[in-house]
Each structure stands twice: as C-alpha cells, then as structure tokens.
Amino acid sequence: MTPEFSRNHFELLGLPVSYTVDAAALDSAYRELQGRVHPDRFASASEAERRVAMQWATRANEAYRTLRNPIDRARYLLALKGYDTGEESNTSMPPDFLMQQMEWRESVEGGRARRDAGALEALRREIEASRAEMHALLARALGGDRNYDAGCSLVRKLRFLDKIEAEIDEALEAILEGAAAPRPARHVKGTA
Amino acid sequence: MSLLQISEPGESPEPHQRRLAVGIDLGTTHSLVATVRSSAAECLPDARGRVLLPSVVRYGPAGEVDVGYDALALAADDPANTIASVKRFMGRGVADVAKYGALPYHFVDAPGMVAIETAAGLRSPVQVSAEILKALRARAEESLGGEIAGAVVTVPAYFDDSQRQATKDAARIAGLNVLRLLNEPTAAAIAYGLDNASEGTFAIFDLGGGTFDLSILRLTRGVFEVLATSGDSALGGDDFDQAIAMHWRVAHGLVDASGRDTRRLLAAAREAKERLSADEAADAQVTLTWGQQLHLRLTRREFEEITAPLIQKTLGPTRKALRDAGLAVEGIDGVVLVGGATRMPHLQRAVASFFKREPLVNLDPEQVVALGAAVQAHALAGNRAAGEDWLLLDVIPLSLGLETMGGLVEKVIPRNSTIPVARAQEFTTFKDGQTAMAIHVVQGERELVSDCRSLARFELRGIPPMVAGAARIAVTFQVDADGLLSVSARETTTGIGASVVVKPSYGLTDDQVATMLRDGFDHAQADRDARALAEQRVEADGLAAALRAALELDGDLLSVGERAALDAGMASLAAAREGPDHRALKSAVEALNRASEAFAARRMDRSVSRALAGRRLDEVPTK
Numbered sequence: 001m002t003p004e005f006s007r008n009h010f011e012l013l014g015l016p017v018s019y020t021v022d023a024a025a026l027d028s029a030y031r032e033l034q035g036r037v038h039p040d041r042f043a044s045a046s047e048a049e050r051r052v053a054m055q056w057a058t059r060a061n062e063a064y065r066t067l068r069n070p071i072d073r074a075r076y077l078l079a080l081k082g083y084d085t086g087e088e089s090n091t092s093m094p095p096d097f098l099m100q101q102m103e104w105r106e107s108v109e110g111g112r113a114r115r116d117a118g119a120l121e122a123l124r125r126e127i128e129a130s131r132a133e134m135h136a137l138l139a140r141a142l143g144g145d146r147n148y149d150a151g152c153s154l155v156r157k158l159r160f161l162d163k164i165e166a167e168i169d170e171a172l173e174a175i176l177e178g179a180a181a182p183r184p185a186r187h188v189k190g191t192a
Numbered sequence: 193m194s195l196l197q198i199s200e201p202g203e204s205p206e207p208h209q210r211r212l213a214v215g216i217d218l219g220t221t222h223s224l225v226a227t228v229r230s231s232a233a234e235c236l237p238d239a240r241g242r243v244l245l246p247s248v249v250r251y252g253p254a255g256e257v258d259v260g261y262d263a264l265a266l267a268a269d270d271p272a273n274t275i276a277s278v279k280r281f282m283g284r285g286v287a288d289v290a291k292y293g294a295l296p297y298h299f300v301d302a303p304g305m306v307a308i309e310t311a312a313g314l315r316s317p318v319q320v321s322a323e324i325l326k327a328l329r330a331r332a333e334e335s336l337g338g339e340i341a342g343a344v345v346t347v348p349a350y351f352d353d354s355q356r357q358a359t360k361d362a363a364r365i366a367g368l369n370v371l372r373l374l375n376e377p378t379a380a381a382i383a384y385g386l387d388n389a390s391e392g393t394f395a396i397f398d399l400g401g402g403t404f405d406l407s408i409l410r411l412t413r414g415v416f417e418v419l420a421t422s423g424d425s426a427l428g429g430d431d432f433d434q435a436i437a438m439h440w441r442v443a444h445g446l447v448d449a450s451g452r453d454t455r456r457l458l459a460a461a462r463e464a465k466e467r468l469s470a471d472e473a474a475d476a477q478v479t480l481t482w483g484q485q486l487h488l489r490l491t492r493r494e495f496e497e498i499t500a501p502l503i504q505k506t507l508g509p510t511r512k513a514l515r516d517a518g519l520a521v522e523g524i525d526g527v528v529l530v531g532g533a534t535r536m537p538h539l540q541r542a543v544a545s546f547f548k549r550e551p552l553v554n555l556d557p558e559q560v561v562a563l564g565a566a567v568q569a570h571a572l573a574g575n576r577a578a579g580e581d582w583l584l585l586d587v588i589p590l591s592l593g594l595e596t597m598g599g600l601v602e603k604v605i606p607r608n609s610t611i612p613v614a615r616a617q618e619f620t621t622f623k624d625g626q627t628a629m630a631i632h633v634v635q636g637e638r639e640l641v642s643d644c645r646s647l648a649r650f651e652l653r654g655i656p657p658m659v660a661g662a663a664r665i666a667v668t669f670q671v672d673a674d675g676l677l678s679v680s681a682r683e684t685t686t687g688i689g690a691s692v693v694v695k696p697s698y699g700l701t702d703d704q705v706a707t708m709l710r711d712g713f714d715h716a717q718a719d720r721d722a723r724a725l726a727e728q729r730v731e732a733d734g735l736a737a738a739l740r741a742a743l744e745l746d747g748d749l750l751s752v753g754e755r756a757a758l759d760a761g762m763a764s765l766a767a768a769r770e771g772p773d774h775r776a777l778k779s780a781v782e783a784l785n786r787a788s789e790a791f792a793a794r795r796m797d798r799s800v801s802r803a804l805a806g807r808r809l810d811e812v813p814t815k
Contacts, residue, residue: 014804031415035583036803037796039612039673043342043371043572044211046738047785048792054672056796058612065610169515177508 008080009063019077019142021067030064071158074138074151083148085155097157104164112171120175124168131161211341213371213573214332215379215565218321218345218359220279220402220428221532223247224559225328226566227336228575233383233563236335243559245331247401249323250274251312259327268459271296271451273311277430278324280402281306281317282362283354291426293434296451305358318362325366342371344569346561348403349375350423350509350589352635353647353677360674371572373674376400377407378418378586379564380530384555385411392525393419395513397543397551398561399506400531402428406510408517408524414582420516420608421589422509427502429465429533435498436461440488446480453480460488468492469535496538503542510546516608527551532558585610592669592677595632595641597622604669607637611675616668618684625657629665633679652681725774732769732781736762739788742795749794761787 010017013029035041037056042049066072075085093101104123111120134154141150215233217224222244226235235243242261250263251273258266267274275297281289286301298309307314325345332340345363347356356373363370377396384390391411398405405423409416437457441447446457456478464474468490476488514521527543529551534540543551555563568584570576587610593603594617604617621629629652636644655663664684671677739762747755761784768780 011804012800027412031412031583032803033800034585035415035581036799038583038585040372040572040584044574044734044738046735046788046792048789049738049742049795051789052792052796054612054670056800057673058614058670061610061613173511173515176511 009066009076012059012063013067015067017077017080019070019074019139021073023068026064026067030060033060070135070138071155071162074142074155074158077142078148078151078155081148083152085152087156087159090152090156093157093160101160101164105167108164108167108171111168112174115175117172117175120168120172124165127161127165127168131158134158134161211573211575212332212336212338213342213344213566213569213575214328214336214340215374215562215567215569216325216328216343216345216363216368217376217379217562217565218279218324218347218362219247219561220277220400220430221247222401222558223324223328224562225332226559226562227332228566228570233566233570235559235562236332238331245324245327246276247279247324248274248276249278249320251310251315253311255312257312257323259323268452268455271455272298275308275310275315275320277402278317278320280426280430281308282321283352283356283358284317288426293438294451294454296454304354318358319365321359321362322365325363325368329366329368341369342569342573343368344372344374344379344565344572345370346374346376346379346565348398348400348423348425349377349405349407349418349421350403350425351675352425352590352645353592353675354645355425356675360676370674371569373676374565374568375405375407375418375421375586375589375675376403376561377405377421377530378409378416378584379562379568380528380555380560381407381409381411381416381564382567382582382584383560383564384528384552385409385416390526393517393519393523395510395524395527395547396530397506397510397527397534398423398530399533399539400428401533402426402430404428404506404509406506406513408513408519415585416582417585418587418608418610419519420513421587422513422516423589424505424509427505429531431502432465432499432533432536433458433461435502436464436490436495439490439494439498440486444486444488450481453478456480464488464490465495465536468495469537499538503539506539507542507546521547524549528560529553530557530560586673586675587611588613588671588675590635591637592633592635592647592671593644594619594667595634599641601634601636601639601641601644604667605671609671611671612673614668614670616666619665619667620661621655621658621663621665622660624660626660626663627655627657628653629655629681631667631679631681633669633677647677648679650679650681652683655683656686658685721774725772725777728774728777728781729769732765732777735781735784736765739784742788742791746791746795746798749798750791754791758784758787758791 008017013026013033015021015026015029034057037053037060039050039053039057042053045053066076078085104127107119107123111123134157138151138154138158141147141154213227215226224235224243224245226233237243238245245260246264248260248263248267250258250266250270252258263274267276280292283305285304286299286306289295289299289306300307300309300314302316305316305318307316308320329340343363345359345368347359351359360370360373377398380396380398381394391413393408393410396405396407396409398407403423403425404427405421407421408419410419437454440457440461446453460476460478464476467474471492473489473491478486478488480486524547527547527549529540529543534557540551587608588605589607591603591607592605593601596602596619602617605613605615619629631650631652632641632646633648634641634644635647638644652665655665662685665681666684667679667681669677669679739758743758750758765780765784768777771777
C-alpha cells in the first residue's frame with residue numbers, strides 16, 4: 001500500500017514554494033524529517049510500520065535530492081506550475097548558445113587530445129561562471145518575473161552545461177588514470 | 193536546530209528489559225563480534241581471550257566442522273576442505289573466482305554462485321559463512337548469558353546486491369535476526385565519530401583482507417551522512433600475500449605448486465608481510481610436500497616494489513569517491529584507516545601523500561568496524577538512551593539499471609543515491625501487439641549490459657495488445673535501508689495491465705535457503721517446530737506490544753469500525769499465540785500486520801504534520 005502523499009516536496013520539508021532555497025534550512029529540515037521517519041527509528045516496530053517508514057524515508061530522500069539540486073528544483077517548480085521543460089523533446093536553442101556549445105565541445109576534445117589538464121580546468125571555470133549567471137537569470141524568471149517559458153529554456157541550457165562538465169570530468173579522469181597507470185602486474189597474475 | 197527526539201514506536205514496554213544485540217564484522221580473513229555494555233562498545237573474546245576469529249571453516253571426514261583457529265591449524269594439511277576467505281566467493285560465479293588465481297578448492301559451477309565440493313558434501317559460500325556466524329553467535333550468547341535478539345552484520349560498502357543478499361541469507365541460516373546490513377566504512381565512522389564527538393567531512397580508507405572501500409562521510413550534529421562510496425570488492429590484504437607467494441614461486445621455479453604447497457607459501461607470505469611492517473627484511477622456512485626445504489627471504493624494498501601496483505589500485509576509487517562527493521582533498525577534515533592491511537607502512541605513506549595529511553589511527557583498525565556495528569545494533573534493538581540520538585544516512589554503491597535495445601544499460605538509480613530510494617522509469621513496446629516484455633535488471637557503471645552484473649531477469653506478461661510504442665510500462669526500483677533491491681513493473685495506460693514484483697536472486701531460491709536453514713539445525717521435527725513456535729511468539733508479542741502502544745497514543749485516528757477490526761485481529765493473535773501451531777500464529781501475525789497498515793500510515797502522517805506545524809510556530813518566516 002502506498003500512502004497518499006498530498007504534500008509537494010517543499011511542503012513536506014516545511015519550506016516556502018520558491019526557487020530560492022536557504023540551503024541550511026533545507027539541510028536541517030531534511031535531517032529533522034529523516035530523524036522522524038527513517039526505518040532505523042522503527043527497527044523493532046511492526047512490519048506495517050517498518051514498511052510505512054521505508055516509504056516515507058524514500059519520499060524524504062527524493063524531496064531533498066530534488067530541492068538540493070538547482071536544476072532539479074527548477075524543473076520541479078515548473079512542473080508544479082504546469083510547465084514541462086521538454087528537455088528530451090525540445091532541443092531548439094538560440095543560435096548564440098549553439099555557437100557557444102560547439103566551441104566548448106571543441107575545447108574539451110582539444111584538451112583531451114593534448115592531455116592538457118590545465119586547459120580543461122580553465123574551461124570548467126568558464127562554464128561555472130556561465131552557470132552562475134544562468135542561475136541568477138533563473139531565480140529572476142521563476143521569482144518576481146514569473147516568466148516560466150524563459151525558465152524552461154534556462155533549464156534546458158543548464159542541463160547542457162551539466163553534460164559538458166561531465167565530459168570535462170571524464171577527460172580529466174582519463175588523463176589522471178593514464179598518468180597513474182600501474183606497471184604490468186606480472187607478479188600478481190594467478191595460474192588457475 | 194537539533195534533532196527532535198521521539199520514542200521508538202516498537203520500544204519494549206518494559207524499558208529496563210534490555211535486548212541483547214551484537215555487531216558482527218564478517219571479514220575476509222578475520223571476523224569479530226562486539227556489543228555495547230555499560231554504554232561502551234567492546235569486542236567479545238573467546239575462552240582464550242582472543243577477539244579475532246579467523247574466517248576459516250574446515251569440513252572434516254567424519255562430518256565435523258571446525259571454525260576459526262582450529263580450522264586454520266588444519267589449513268595446510270587439508271587445504272581442499274579448509275575454506276578460507278570465503279567472503280570473496282559470496283554471490284560470485286565460477287568466472288569471478290577464477291580471477292583470484294590458484295586456489296586449492298574444488299569449485300562447482302552452480303547458477304549464480306559457485307559451490308565448493310568438501311568432505312561434507314557440496315557447500316555454498318553462504319553455508320560456509322553461516323558456520324562463521326554461528327561460532328560468533330555462540331561466543332556472544334555464552335558471554336552475554338542469553339539469546340541474541342538481533343544483530344547488525346557489516347558488509348563492504350562496495351558489495352553489490354547479490355553479495356548483500358548472500359550475507360543476509362548466511363545470517364538467517366546461522367539463526368540471527370538481522371537488524372540491518374551496515375557498510376563497513378560507515379560502521380567505522382560511527383565508532384570513530386561517536387568516540388571523538390567529531391564534526392566535519394571524513395574519508396574512511398578501509399583495506400581489509402579481501403575488499404577495499406573508500407567512503408566519504410559528513411558528520412553534523414548527530415547525523416552521519418554518507419556522501420559517496422567507492423571501492424573494489426576484489427582487492428585486499430590477501431592480494432599482497434598472493435603477490436609475495438607468486439614472487440617466491442617465480443624465484444624458486446615452483447610454478448606448478450600443489451594446493452598444499454600453495455597454502456604453506458601463502459601462510460609464510462602473510463607472516464613475512466606482517467613482519468615487514470616493523471622489520472627491514474623477513475625470512476621464512478617452508479617445507480614442501482615432497483620434503484624439499486625452502487629458505488625464503490623478502491626485503492621491505494622488494495615487498496614495496498612488487499606490491500606498488502596494488503597500492504596504486506586503491507587510488508582510482510579514492511579519486512572517484514571524492515569526485516562523486518564534489519570535493520577536493522582539501523575538503524577532507526580527517527582520514528580514518530580501517531582494516532588490518534592499513535598497517536603496512538608504504539600504504540600509510542601513500543594515503544598520507546594523497547590526502548596531504550597524516551591518517552588517524554587511534555582506534556584499532558581491526559576492531560573499529562565491529563565496534564561501530566555494535567553501537568548501531570544497540571540503537572536498533574531499542575536500547576538507545578535519551579541523548580544518544582543519532583541518525584545514519586547511507587547510500588547505494590553501484591548504479592542500478594535495466595537492459596534496453598542493443599544491450600545498452602538505462603540507469604534507473606544512480607550510484608551514491610541516499611537509501612532508501614525508489615525511482616520509476618517508463619518503457620514501451622517495440623512491436624505491434626506485443627503482450628510480454630522481458631525485463632533484465634543490472635548493476636554497475638558501464639554502458640554495456642555485458643560489462644555489468646546481472647541481478648534479475650523476469651517477464652511482464654498480460655500487456656494489452658496495442659500498436660508499438662503505445663503501452664506504458666512503469667518499472668519501479670525500490671532499494672531498502674539494507675541496500676537491497678526489489679523491482680516491480682506495471683502497464684499504466686490501461687490500469688488493468690500485469691504487475692510483477694521480484695527480488696533479485698543470485699542463484700539460491702527461497703526454497704534452497706529454507707533447506708539450508710533446516711539442515712543447520714540437527715534437531716528432530718518436534719524441536720524444529722518448537723523453535724519456530726518460540727520465534728513466532730516473540731514476533732507476535734512484539735507486534736501486540738507495538739500496536740497496543742500505538743492505539744493508546746493515536747487510537748483517535750481510527751473510526752469505531754476500524755478500531756473494532758484491529759481489536760478483533762489482536763484477539764485472534766492472542767488466541768493463536770496460546771495454540772501449538774506456529775503456522776497458524778504466523779498467519780495471524782501477517783493478517784494483523786496487513787490490517788494495521790492504514791493505521792501505521794496515518795500515524796506517520798500525523799507525526800510529520802505535527803513536526804511541520806511545530807516548526808511553523810517556532811520560526812519567524814524568512815521571507
């Protein structure tokens with residue numbers, strides 16, 4: 001049996017429904033909620049209560065995970081307002097952003113090929129700056145402006161930044177692993 | 193704001209009546225059992241004062257089973273029947289164990305998990321582990337003078353679902369009530385954090401006999417939050433022994449050594465390794481099966497050289513955990529070393545240089561996991577005193593996903609998600625009129641199904657025939673607080689579609705576990721029934737007490753009719769409790785559990801509502 005969850009993530013954690021979230025308040029509300037519903041609190045309770053506890057703790061984790069991450073939070077807030085960010089279906093981007101995307105992609109590839117960790121780190125900083133800018137715009141779009149279409153478009157852009165950052169991490173990791181590659185493990189090979 | 197304290201709903205009605213609970217570190221080379229006595233955790237020693245129990249089981253020709261030092265003493269003479277490091281085979285297939293190199297056992301391929309041919313017959317690693325757990329349980333019950341009400345058993349954080357399930361089954365076969373499977377580095381963090389009242393972000397570097405885990409935890413005001421975990425479930429101190437033994441074999445031309453000689457070489461290698469933590473060189477004498485005397489020597493420099501690749505292997509997972517936690521080494525406030533293998537000086541140097549700080553070693557690295565598990569067991573058994581309030585939030589180590597077209601993995605729950613966690617993903621049909629769908633659940637980080645571990649395969653049948661792509665199949669993954677997965681699938685457009693729930697299995701079916709469970713007790717049927725009845729009575733009493741307490745507190749949440757139904761259920765339970773039939777009692781327990789679910793849900797809702805309302809009164813709105 002699934003309990004009826006009538007509260008949205010914000011309400012569950014006792015926070016105002018808003019894109020701007022006080023991180024410390026979110027953390028402590030989450031910990032307080034888990035302190036109340038976590039299965040460890042019901043280890044010697046009846047099976048029914050343990051099951052309910054697992055469902056609630058699952059729900060608390062989901063709410064926290066969603067609200068902690070700014071993109072997930074924005075997407076969730078837009079869904080509450082009836083807007084679909086359309087990240088899978090809507091791939092149209094403004095031309096200037098497309099140009100920027102291509103440049104970044106080329107820089108990642110170049111950095112990877114040249115094994116240039118410094119260039120990749122610099123690119124990451126550039127993307128971080130861009131991300132901070134977009135978050136400010138997002139806060140305005142979802143806050144005072146109530147411009148939810150602009151919000152959807154910003155979420156799509158931010159999602160792209162996430163992807164490119166993951167590619168940078170991957171390239172950096174490949175460089176690190178390559179540098180730290182162990183010598184052939186001649187002595188540890190088994191015979192069986 | 194500090195954590196609010198609430199009483200345990202299932203708390204024993206007589207608070208003075210402590211329930212005996214233990215923490216068990218089921219290790220690759222050694223196992224330990226610990227408990228909390230007069231508010232301090234301590235490891236329980238055997239009759240000769242030794243706290244470590246070698247994780248070695250020997251099956252003798254007359255059906256006798258030796259565990260621990262007795263078995264270890266026989267390892268060199270009877271290698272095929274003396275199972276050491278069985279943890280490495282838990283939930284593993286023949287292809288997996290082949291990677292460990294020369295082993296003196298007769299492995300038999302069984303679906304899902306290997307079995308070992310012994311003098312006592314075919315034994316699953318689950319049964320071998322159960323022997324170790326039984327020995328620890330006996331030690332604890334003797335030392336504490338009573339039955340153990342529950343145990344927390346630790347597993348490497350990087351154990352996958354099959355390995356966790358196998359461990360839980362082993363505990364069941366050993367007659368232990370598992371309160372929780374706890375990740376080893378998390379257990380160490382609990383022991384360490386509570387001992388030092390620490391706050392901050394810690395890396396737990398845990399290199400045991402056979403597994404390596406690296407966990408990053410944040411400790412804030414009584415909450416232990418695992419941020420990321422990583423590791424290698426096939427890397428440990430044993431590999432260092434193997435490397436030394438192989439070095440000697442190559443040096444002395446002993447490539448085809450017998451099982452017995454391999455054992456002797458390994459024993460000498462382990463001794464040499466341990467001595468090299470203090471000495472510059474170690475000498476060993478080994479007498480081979482055909483009488484040849486070998487004089488073996490290893491300098492610390494040689495040792496460090498041949499094992500450097502193994503040390504390097506720990507750094508990849510370490511970097512990965514830091515990245516997953518979104519931290520640089522500068523963000524780590526302390527590094528804790530866990531596991532006997534972390535005594536090696538060159539390993540300590542490597543850790544210190546990676547983290548740019550000296551690691552903390554003020555708790556015994558071999559005992560710290562069992563101590564932490566004991567503290568958790570004490571709390572879960574309901575013995576937690578006021579003021580000892582803390583909460584543990586752990587994660588799953590590996591991503592869970594499904595096979596999609598082309599042998600690709602679609603991740604459903606990413607690694608390092610805080611548990612319990614549930615996630616649903618929608619899939620659709622590929623062909624017109626398709627009425628069944630094969631669902632393949634996998635665990636791992638790679639993109640190809642063939643590179644991940646297969647956890648379960650099942651079929652969803654009875655999908656109403658529709659055009660391709662019209663059906664909506666929602667597959668839901670639920671991971672519980674032990675890190676164990678269950679999967680359900682449902683066709684959602686019609687609402688009448690089929691629904692399936694599976695628990696992944698690693699080859700042992702519930703029936704097989706039940707058989708092993710029965711084999712574990714050398715009792716007549718009557719004894720078994722008596723035991724089952726006693727166990728069910730404990731269960732029934734617990735349920736009745738919990739429900740009575742709940743009704744007293746929140747009985748107003750029920751209508752008159754609902755209350756009457758629960759009262760009737762409790763009356764049936766009380767009647768069945770006095771009867772002789774454990775099966776009837778079990779059904780009464782199950783029926784009452786089902787009947788009380790809606791009540792349990794409403795109580796939780798009230799508890800959360802009250803907390804939210806309380807907070808709104810306390811706090812001045814920030815906006």
